[in-house]
Structure formats: structure tokens, C-alpha cells
Amino acid sequence: MTPVLTVRDLDVPFGDAPGLVGVSLEVGEGGRLALVGPSGSGKTSLLRALAGSGAVAGGTVRVAGADVTHLPPERRGTVLLSQRPLLFPHLTVFENVAFPLRVRGVRGGEVRRRVEEALASVRMAEMAGRASASLSGGQAHRVALARAVVGRPRLLLLDEPLSSLDPSLREEVRRAILAVQAAYGPAMILVTHDLEEAGRSAHRVAVLLEGSLAQVDTPEGVFRRPASPAVARFLGLPNELPGESGPDGLTLAGWPLGVGPGPCTRGGPRTAPQAGEPPHGPVVVLFGTDGMRIAPEGAAGLPGRVRELMHHPRGVTARVEVLPASGGTGETGAAPPLTCEVSVPPDRHPVPGEPVTLQADPARLHVFAE
Amino acid sequence: MSLPAAVPGTHAAAPSGDRPTGRRRFPGPAPATLLFWALAVWTLLPLAVLAVVAWSGGWRFPTLLGASPGTPPWSQLAGGWGPLAGALGMSLALAVGTGVLAGAGGLPLGRALAGLGGRWRAVGAGAAFLPVAAPPLALGVGLQFTFLRLGLGGSTLGVLLAHLVPALGYTTLYFLGVFAVFDEEIEEEARRLGARPHQVLVRVTLPLLRRPLAEAAILGFLVSWAQVPLTLLVGQARVRTLTVEVLAWTQAGQDPLAAAGALCLALPPLALMAAAALAVRRGEVVIP
Numbered sequence: 134m135t136p137v138l139t140v141r142d143l144d145v146p147f148g149d150a151p152g153l154v155g156v157s158l159e160v161g162e163g164g165r166l167a168l169v170g171p172s173g174s175g176k177t178s179l180l181r182a183l184a185g186s187g188a189v190a191g192g193t194v195r196v197a198g199a200d201v202t203h204l205p206p207e208r209r210g211t212v213l214l215s216q217r218p219l220l221f222p223h224l225t226v227f228e229n230v231a232f233p234l235r236v237r238g239v240r241g242g243e244v245r246r247r248v249e250e251a252l253a254s255v256r257m258a259e260m261a262g263r264a265s266a267s268l269s270g271g272q273a274h275r276v277a278l279a280r281a282v283v284g285r286p287r288l289l290l291l292d293e294p295l296s297s298l299d300p301s302l303r304e305e306v307r308r309a310i311l312a313v314q315a316a317y318g319p320a321m322i323l324v325t326h327d328l329e330e331a332g333r334s335a336h337r338v339a340v341l342l343e344g345s346l347a348q349v350d351t352p353e354g355v356f357r358r359p360a361s362p363a364v365a366r367f368l369g370l371p372n373e374l375p376g377e378s379g380p381d382g383l384t385l386a387g388w389p390l391g392v393g394p395g396p397c398t399r400g401g402p403r404t405a406p407q408a409g410e411p412p413h414g415p416v417v418v419l420f421g422t423d424g425m426r427i428a429p430e431g432a433a434g435l436p437g438r439v440r441e442l443m444h445h446p447r448g449v450t451a452r453v454e455v456l457p458a459s460g461g462t463g464e465t466g467a468a469p470p471l472t473c474e475v476s477v478p479p480d481r482h483p484v485p486g487e488p489v490t491l492q493a494d495p496a497r498l499h500v501f502a503e
Numbered sequence: 504m505s506l507p508a509a510v511p512g513t514h515a516a517a518p519s520g521d522r523p524t525g526r527r528r529f530p531g532p533a534p535a536t537l538l539f540w541a542l543a544v545w546t547l548l549p550l551a552v553l554a555v556v557a558w559s560g561g562w563r564f565p566t567l568l569g570a571s572p573g574t575p576p577w578s579q580l581a582g583g584w585g586p587l588a589g590a591l592g593m594s595l596a597l598a599v600g601t602g603v604l605a606g607a608g609g610l611p612l613g614r615a616l617a618g619l620g621g622r623w624r625a626v627g628a629g630a631a632f633l634p635v636a637a638p639p640l641a642l643g644v645g646l647q648f649t650f651l652r653l654g655l656g657g658s659t660l661g662v663l664l665a666h667l668v669p670a671l672g673y674t675t676l677y678f679l680g681v682f683a684v685f686d687e688e689i690e691e692e693a694r695r696l697g698a699r700p701h702q703v704l705v706r707v708t709l710p711l712l713r714r715p716l717a718e719a720a721i722l723g724f725l726v727s728w729a730q731v732p733l734t735l736l737v738g739q740a741r742v743r744t745l746t747v748e749v750l751a752w753t754q755a756g757q758d759p760l761a762a763a764g765a766l767c768l769a770l771p772p773l774a775l776m777a778a779a780a781l782a783v784r785r786g787e788v789v790i791p
Contacts, residue, residue, distance in 0.1 A: 184695055205694065207699055217688075219688060219689050223710045232693070233696040236696070236698040236699070280696065281696075
């Protein structure tokens with residue numbers, strides 16, 4: 134089956150700067166791709182280039198097999214839904230939603246039927262006669278969504294549609310987006326900086342870093358098997374420690390972790406990392422607060438000392454200084470002490486200064502060759 | 504005696520007692536109130552005198568409301584195509600034409616200027632400002648030389664084009680301000696929704712700019728309506744607008760006719776001010 138969107142080696146300039154280079158991706162029929170990346174990484178520029186509203190320096194964009202790289206926005210069969218609803222203030226809700234139909238020459242009862250259907254899909258049918266300027270933020274977003282799909286575009290591009298909404302409206306609009314996609318079936322690219330939103334809304338996640346796509350995978354693949362330290366850092370893993378990988382397993386700060394190489398991921402420029410042998414030699418290990426935990430007393434593991442405790446809505450974490458394998462406190466040496474933030478089990482109540490032992494969860498360590 | 508503050512824009516003070524007044528009270532005549540009434544008298548008195556003279560045909564001391572020596576000039580206007588009505592018609596035609604053309608021309612010019620970079624934008628704005636800032640007589644003499652060579656001297660078309668020069672300057676600068684804050688993303692949104700460029704113009708841009716367009720047209724109308732030097736120099740006294748006639752009647756000592764003409768000149772601005780005040784009261788215009 135021909136993908137709805139095929140992007141090959143697309144270069145998108147940022148003004149005079151090189152911008153994005155060599156972006157390639159595909160979205161299939163009914164697929165939902167979340168485009169994530171830090172601020173300024175070019176997510177919106179890429180989306181605008183796909184919509185025909187932004188410059189393209191090279192490469193091709195195909196929609197349903199047709200090359201639309203140099204076509205104006207109105208001839209692409211795509212609709213970009215901006216962060217702001219951008220409703221036409223001089224038109225009613227009905228006329229706003231009817232706009233894409235009217236400019237395509239659809240007339241009479243067909244317009245009414247399709248507009249009512251689109252408004253019903255976002256639960257705004259009763260607001261059809263209202264002035265668009267009188268709508269609340271969430272209502273305006275839902276009307277904009279109905280307007281975006283009423284013309285049955287093949288591809289719907291959503292540029293951070295939820296970011297300007299408060300949390301309660303965010304959920305409402307997110308549901309509306311998924312409902313209209315189910316009803317109208319366009320392929321969808323959703324730009325967001327919210328990883329949770331990406332994980333909940335998309336079938337696949339594309340990570341845009343430093344001018345190119347660093348990883349495209351399922352949400353689970355990206356979150357559990359980041360393809361590079363840069364992706365892992367973008368995911369917000371708070372801990373990054375130097376280590377060594379050898380035939381006997383992994384050592385961290387000179388201490389054997391007691392875990393084999395088996396489930397650890399390894400780095401490399403791949404879009405879908407697979408479980409396997411980590412590289413032998415110096416490595417960098419990234420992990421979240423769930424990558425290590427404070428072990429029961431007497432257990433073997435990485436010795437450390439609690440520096441501070443941090444309380445979160447979902448539990449307690451501790452910043453632990455890892456004691457060097459050569460002995461000492463780690464505070465007198467030339468190198469700064471290694472610390473990491475780890476989760477504290479509910480039954481443990483350590484205090485700052487208390488010696489503890491850390492145990493690694495090998496499935497949650499991300500090991501990359503240095 | 505305490506007087507309420509009647510100056511528009513005065514904020515209501517919090518009432519000190521149980522009686523909500525909604526007005527700030529002064530222990531005596533407030534300077535602002537006195538100033539307001541002085542300004543009102545200063546502005547309206549000449550118009551009142553014009554009305555008396557125009558209606559009664561003259562004003563001789565010590566008569567308070569003037570005498571009625573002959574046929575009032577208003578009846579000339581009502582009675583047929585007299586000199587006043589002819590001049591009024593010419594002025595209206597020129598002002599409407601100037602307003603429409605200046606509004607329609609100022610929009611693309613102002614937009615083009617707004618889209619330019621810093622230095623070119625400043626140069627363009629300066630060029631638009633030149634006919635506005637230049638003394639009308641200097642502008643008129645320059646235009647007269649040009650229009651005479653083009654064979655437009657003494658023609659209505661020549662006067663219309665001459666009026667357009669300062670009017671376009673005003674409306675271009677006006678639209679430069681409008682497009683400095685106009686959100687072009689809404690036009691881009693229309694294109695992304697399938698509208699071709701001409702559909703964006705007709706269905707989005709022009710309806711959104713309806714009010715600025717009307718205001719620019721009114722601006723052009725007023726520039727033409729009050730124009731004297733350009734009309735005299737380019738029209739060569741063959742194009743008889745109301746301003747030219749009023750000037751001639753005044754010089755000839757035909758005070759009642761001059762007064763009636765002057766009142767006619769004052770009517771459109773007064774009507775527009777009233778309309779603007781009404782729009783503000785209805786909340787159609789928000790004063791920041």
C-alpha cells in the first residue's frame with residue numbers, strides 16, 4: 134500500500150542557517166506519528182514545509198504518491214492545524230467549518246450535511262450559529278479541528294494543538310483529535326514537546342535533534358530503547374555515568390554492577406535499537422530514577438551515600454553520591470563526585486548522609502559506546 | 504456648589520457614603536469642567552454664527568438672531584441646481600472618488616511597505632509622508648506644472664488626481680500601521696484550508712479589513728473635501744468645488760451664501776464624528 138506521506142532527504146532551512154538536513158519519514162493510512170524534539174529543533178519548520186507554508190531547500194515530499202514538494206498549500210491535500218485555532222473572526226462557527234468546502238465549490242445541502250457532521254464529531258453541533266469570536270479556547274480548538282477535517286484531507290498536520298490549553302481542556306481536545314481521526318481517517322503528524330502526549334496519542338514517535346531525525350520508532354521503542362545518548366538525554370533521563378563494558382558485565386564508577394550485558398541497549402545510529410550485546414570498552418550509561426534503586430540492607434551493589442531526598446507526587450527519590458571504587462569519600466579527589474538520582478522504595482526512609490547500596494535494573498539502563 | 508465632572512474619560516471615584524454617585528465631585532467649579540465648556544464654546548460658536556447668517560441672510564447689530572432681508576440661501580439649495588448645489592455636487596463627487604481610490608490604493612501600498620525591511624520601509628514611509636507633510640501650496644504648484652503639461656489642467660480628472668496625491672499618502676501610512684499588526688497567518692491558514700489566492704483576498708482579507716478600508720476611504724474623502732490650494736491651482740478656477748465657491752463668495756461679500764456653503768463643508772466631518780461616537784458607545788470601537 135502506498136504511504137500517505139513519504140518524505141525523502143528533505144532539507145529545511147532556518148532562514149540563512151542550514152536547518153534540518155536529510156529528513157526521511159513515512160506515515161501510512163490512518164497512522165499517527167508524533168514529532169518530538171526540544172524547542173528550536175525545527176519541528177514546526179518541518180511541519181510548515183510539509184504543509185507548503187515553509188521553505189524547502191532539497192528533497193521530496195509525496196502525498197498519496199504525488200510529488201507535492203513545490204505545490205502551494207491549497208493543492209497538497211494536507212491541512213495544518215496551528216497552535217492557535219486561527220478561526221476567521223468575521224464568520225460564524227458554521228461558516229468557518231464550511232470554508233474549506235465553499236472554496237472547493239461544494240454547494241447547498243452537501244455543505245450543510247458535511248458541516249453538521251464535522252461539528253457533531255467534535256460535539257459542537259449546537260454552536261453552529263455562534264460568532265467564532267465568542268467561543269472559549271477549547272471550543273475554538275474543536276471548531277478548528279472540525280474545519281480541518283471537513284474537507285477530508287489525506288494528511289492532517291497538528292502543530293502543538295494542546296500546548297496553549299489548560300490541563301482539563303487539553304484532555305478534551307486530545308479526545309476530539311482522536312475521535313475525528315477515527316471518523317475521518319486521515320494520516321496524522323502531531324508536533325509536541327510533551328513526551329507523555331506523544332506516547333498517548335501516536336503509533337510512532339520521531340525524535341528531531343540537532344537538525345535531523347535521531348530516531349523513529351514506536352513510543353515504547355523510543356522510551357525504552359533510545360538510539361543515542363542525545364535521544365536518552367532528550368527523554369529527560371537524569372543520570373549519566375561513565376562505565377566500562379566487558380565480557381564479565383558492566384562496571385559503573387569502577388564497581389561491577391552484577392548485571393550481564395544481555396538486556397542493555399547499545400548506542401549507534403539506528404532507528405530501531407535491538408537488545409543485544411553492549412559494546413566492549415568505555416561506555417556511558419544513562420538511566421532514569423527507576424534505573425537504580427536503594428537496595429535492602431545487606432544486599433550487594435554500588436555503595437553510595439545519600440546527599441538529599443526529593444519528594445514528588447509519585448514518590449520519593451534520593452540524590453546519591455556513588456563512592457569511588459578506590460576508596461575515600463569522593464570529595465577530596467580532583468574529579469567531582471559521581472551522583473545519581475534514584476527511586477526510594479516505599480519501605481525505606483533514608484536520611485541525608487546515610488550510606489546505602491544501589492541496585493541496578495538492567496532493563497532500564499541505556500548503555501552507549503563512548 | 505459642587506459640579507459633576509463632565510469631561511469624557513474622567514473615571515468615577517469610589518463613593519464615600521451610601522449614595523453611589525458614579526461621578527467624581529468637586530468642591531467648586533472643576534478646572535477640567537470649565538476647560539471642557541470653554542472648548543465646546545470655542546468650537547461650536549463659529550458654527551452657530553454660520554447657521555444664523557445662513558438662515559437669516561444677514562446679521563446686523565443689535566439684532567440677536569439676524570434679519571431676514573431676502574431669500575435665505577438654503578432655499579437656493581433646495582430650490583434647484585444653484586451655484587451652491589452645483590459646488591456641493593462637484594465636491595461630493597471628487598471626495599467620494601478620492602476616498603474610494605485612496606482606500607483601494609492605500610491598502611496594497613501600505614501592505615507592500617509593511618513587508619519591506621527596515622531601511623526600505625523607512626524610505627517608503629518617508630515617500631508616503633512627503634505629500635502629507637509638504638505645504639499644500641508647494642505641492643499644488645508642482646502638480647500644476649506637471650498636470651498642465653499632461654493636458655489635465657482645469658479638468659475634473661486633473662483635480663481628482665491631484666487630491667489623490669496627499670490622500671494616498673495618508674491612507675498608505677494608515678495601512679502601514681494596519682499591516683504592522685495584521686496577522687498574515689490567518690491568510691496562510693485560509694490557503695492551507697484550500698483557498699486560492701484570489702479566494703483568500705475576497706473571502707478573508709477584504710472582509711477582515713472592512714473597517715480599516717472604510718476608515719481609509721473616509722480619510723481620503725475628508726482630505727479631498729477640505730482641499731483648496733490643489734483644487735484652485737490644478738482646477739484653474741474651472742473646477743468649482745464647495746471650498747472654492749465658499750472662498751469666492753467670502754471674497755465677494757456674499758456672506759449668507761458663504762455661510763451656507765461653509766456649513767455644508769462642516770456637515771460631513773460632524774456626521775462622521777457623531778458616527779464614531781455612536782460606534783464607541785455601542786462598543787464597536789475599543790479605545791485602548
